[in-house]
Amino acid sequence: MSEEFIGRGWAFPLRTDATGGIALVSREREVEEAIRLIIGTSPGERPMRPEFGCRIHDYVFASADGTTASAIAAEVKSALRRWEPRIDVDDVVVSFDARDAAVLYIDIRYSIRQTNDRRNLVFPFYVIPGGD
Numbered sequence: 001m002s003e004e005f006i007g008r009g010w011a012f013p014l015r016t017d018a019t020g021g022i023a024l025v026s027r028e029r030e031v032e033e034a035i036r037l038i039i040g041t042s043p044g045e046r047p048m049r050p051e052f053g054c055r056i057h058d059y060v061f062a063s064a065d066g067t068t069a070s071a072i073a074a075e076v077k078s079a080l081r082r083w084e085p086r087i088d089v090d091d092v093v094v095s096f097d098a099r100d101a102a103v104l105y106i107d108i109r110y111s112i113r114q115t116n117d118r119r120n121l122v123f124p125f126y127v128i129p130g131g132d
Contacts, residue, residue, distance in 0.1 A: 054079035069094035
């Protein structure tokens with residue numbers, strides 16, 4: 001795998017390594033952490049890059065139903081296609097937790113472009129259920 005293409009960067013969340021320096025990640029782990037960073041950042045959260053992120057946070061107070069799941073999947077696809085050029089998004093599937101109605105699982109299926117290495121990442125998302 002080409003190290004130059006995939007890259008190397010700071011671990012996220014920011015942490016130290018065994019020597020006390022800033023922990024670095026590389027290769028597939030760097031891509032995975034970049035995906036988590038994109039999804040976990042709400043647009044407007046970064047002052048110097050206000051458009052960066054994913055709009056799934058707009059759905060925190062939405063009902064946990066098929067409409068919300070479809071909207072979240074569309075937002076994730078759009079954000080990753082825009083902000084992560086090292087991958088091709090193959091599919092995003094949103095499913096519901098059988099025991100907790102406030103938990104949705106975002107299953108991102110992607111391929112690393114340089115190597116065509118197929119991977120997936122499951123990102124939990126929590127909604128705040130309305131009191132009926």
